[in-house]
Amino acid sequence: MQNIFKFNFYRRSPKLLLTLTLSIVLALLPLVTPALASGTAEPTSHDIRPRYGVRDIGWLSDYHSGLRNTPGDTRVYQMSGDKQGGAVLILGGTHPNEVASVLAAVLLVENAKVSAGTVFVIPHANNSASSYTDPRHDVPEWLEFETESGTRTFRYGARYTNPEHQEKDPKRFKHYPSGFEFKGKESRNLNRVHPGKKDGTLTQQISFALFQLVEKESVDVVIDMHEASPGWRLANSLICHPDALEIGSMAKMDMEMEGTDIKLEQSQPADKFHGLSHREFGDNTDAYAFLIESINPGQGDVSGDVKIINNPEHPLKDRVKFQLSTIQYILSSYNIMAADQAKKIEIQLNVDLANLKGSGLSRILR
């Protein structure tokens, strides 16, 4: 009897049925949209052409399964030397609009050879933020390079996780676990959410996975590459966790001897600011943590004709060179000062940085 009633009800009121169904779906939508958005989208893929130096290519989700099949997942390139040694994690694209960080990481994957220790490179640390270009900024969507193998393009990504991949920004974002408060949109800033949260937002889970990688792989050094707008006080800087400041001091002075000026700073105290990679990796893992800032004329107040690649004052090749040189000086200082000499890390870049001229990057991209 009940079945007949239902059948009749549906047959007689198809419009009502449709309305009811739509109402239920719409009512539930806010609860399931973020999960759907991050749970069904594929991670953005990029044109990266590893050389023999790369021994293994994995996923960040190998370290936190919650990231699997989400736009936050990203490739992890592993290079190992014949000699045992320590491990370094090099992050590009924490903020994908800071393009020198991405290109420097790509060049490592495509050119470097490791002779001692293990090097993990993640060119797109926040891959969700690599999936779009922030329309509020008048910058190109793609960077193009004419290489020997043809035109290669790299996305000019955004600073924040794609808003379509994460629930709506809260009014105020409370950093986990400190409770320190930021503006709501900072919930999508990978470099404000460290050390992340296992069951948190997509951005927090990306961070959580990075910390899992550092723990599981016993990483000794973490280097997070960034860029800053010209004139910003941290432009052209090496920022060190206090435990890493001695290594940073040696790197700075050696760079200076080679003719590269770099400002040295240390992390703000833990009770003053939270969520930054150099502070949180230094505080929450055994790794020495560093952050490099080159100068990007595409950041800050940008006019339409800004040249990102061939800017006369800050050409991209110089910024990439600055990032890669700083990495090399950090590691050589680490090798001298690290207590355990069996933990050395040695990378040969196989690129003549000193002679990167003209369209230098086009020549060394594969």
Add this chain to the structure above:
Amino acid sequence: MKKSKILNSAVLALTILGLVFAIGTADEEGESPSFEQPILITSIGQSPGAMMAKVLAKRVELEFVFEPTATAEQLEEMDVNTVVAVVGASGKGLGAAGLDIDDEISRVNELICKANELEIPLIVMHIEGAQRRGDMSNQLINKFVPESYYIIVQKSGNDDGLFTQLSDENDIPIKQVEKAAGAAPILDELID
């Protein structure tokens, strides 16, 4: 008679010249006290410059104590013969040390008073170049550089001649270096 007069005048002139020379030498020696190990490496302003000095001291194998926030009380307990203070203000460094600029000024004031009381000479260094100049750093430079017995400065940090001016006004020897690492051999030569 004439000959003996000339001789006397010559002796007198030589004596005066000798005296002038002797006084001059004594003055120079007075300006540059001897600097001896072990040294205390401390900061004036909590920038990373003190850590850079530590790296340099290691390179030339100086015996040192590293205490960026050393107090007068701590100095009294330390077995050191020279204080090397690296000047440069950093908001982050001060914050990390739990100090504000006024706390830092009073700490350094007390430290220098105690060093004077214990007859421990002070060398001031500025080795982070032009990037470590600014209002807060200038305040510390103007206040504490005149208290030193020797100044070592990276040239780009002295582009406006402030250190040279303080050196001239207070009769303090100054050594300028192109690169921060150039301070290492000077420390090595200066400190026994």
